[in-house]
Amino acid sequence: MSRLEKKEDLLLLKHISVEFDGFKAIDDVTTSVAPHEIHFFIGPNGAGKTTLLDVICGKTKPSAGEVDYAGVGNILKLKEFEIVKKGICRKFQVPSTFVNLSVYDNMRIAINHDKSVFGSLMMRKRYLDTRKIFEVLHLVGLDKKSKETAKNLSHGEKQWLEIAMLLVEEPRLLLLDEPVAGMGQAETEKTARILEDIKDRCSVAVVEHDMDFVHSIADCVTVMHEGAVLTEGTSEEVLQDERVKEVYLGRGRDEDA
Numbered sequence: 001m002s003r004l005e006k007k008e009d010l011l012l013l014k015h016i017s018v019e020f021d022g023f024k025a026i027d028d029v030t031t032s033v034a035p036h037e038i039h040f041f042i043g044p045n046g047a048g049k050t051t052l053l054d055v056i057c058g059k060t061k062p063s064a065g066e067v068d069y070a071g072v073g074n075i076l077k078l079k080e081f082e083i084v085k086k087g088i089c090r091k092f093q094v095p096s097t098f099v100n101l102s103v104y105d106n107m108r109i110a111i112n113h114d115k116s117v118f119g120s121l122m123m124r125k126r127y128l129d130t131r132k133i134f135e136v137l138h139l140v141g142l143d144k145k146s147k148e149t150a151k152n153l154s155h156g157e158k159q160w161l162e163i164a165m166l167l168v169e170e171p172r173l174l175l176l177d178e179p180v181a182g183m184g185q186a187e188t189e190k191t192a193r194i195l196e197d198i199k200d201r202c203s204v205a206v207v208e209h210d211m212d213f214v215h216s217i218a219d220c221v222t223v224m225h226e227g228a229v230l231t232e233g234t235s236e237e238v239l240q241d242e243r244v245k246e247v248y249l250g251r252g253r254d255e256d257a
């Protein structure tokens, strides 16, 4: 049975094409994300990886294709905020924390996002929210830094706070754009452990260039090239693929940057 035919897909992209002024940034892409998997999208600069995440979160509407989301159907008809409400949350590369607020206050804003004032004032709800906030902060290793001002966190800790702010919304699919960019080895390894813990709760789709990071935690890797899927499989499979070596891995990273 092919990946496309799997019954248990969380997200199924079918024949997606995206055009910008006649230029095909995505050309007939079909792929899927399974529940509780870490799924990487890799490939050279300009391959269409970010555009594909833009399609999933509703930021870019494709010229052709469908995006089927388990229990919801085709989400292309939905607006961005409606897609978030259905449990697809995205962390962009640009930081979105409130730098002058504490870690805890950032989390409280995230958890109260789009909830009624009345609801958020109820004692019982406040208690449950606080419990959930600390549980998620523990997951990303920031529970002991809840009182720290966000701007004083290290680069890695800021990224983990942003991930925590998405997790309190209880997503079914988390979209991450180069989450380890700018991190050293220790922070990259910790991010890998965090994502492995997160996949108990949701699926994670990641655009990434750091191949050691990809190899350490990927359940599935989709390699994109010139807007199309070049190949898809485990990281071992795609790393061995001669076409992947030729168009991506064999090339100096400086050429791509």
Ligand SMILES: Nc1ncnc2c1ncn2[C@@H]1O[C@H](COP(=O)(O)OP(=O)(O)OP(=O)(O)O)[C@@H](O)[C@H]1O
Pocket: 020, 025, 043, 044, 045, 046, 047, 048, 049, 050, 051, 052
């Ligand atoms: N809004 C836009 N208008 C016009 N062209 C665009 C737009 N967004 C992306 N493109 C083009 O579409 C192609 C795919 O871009 P995309 O950012 O998806 O690639 P990528 O694989 O994420 O690259 P990178 O690894 O550099 O982030 C590129 O040629 C890019 O220039």
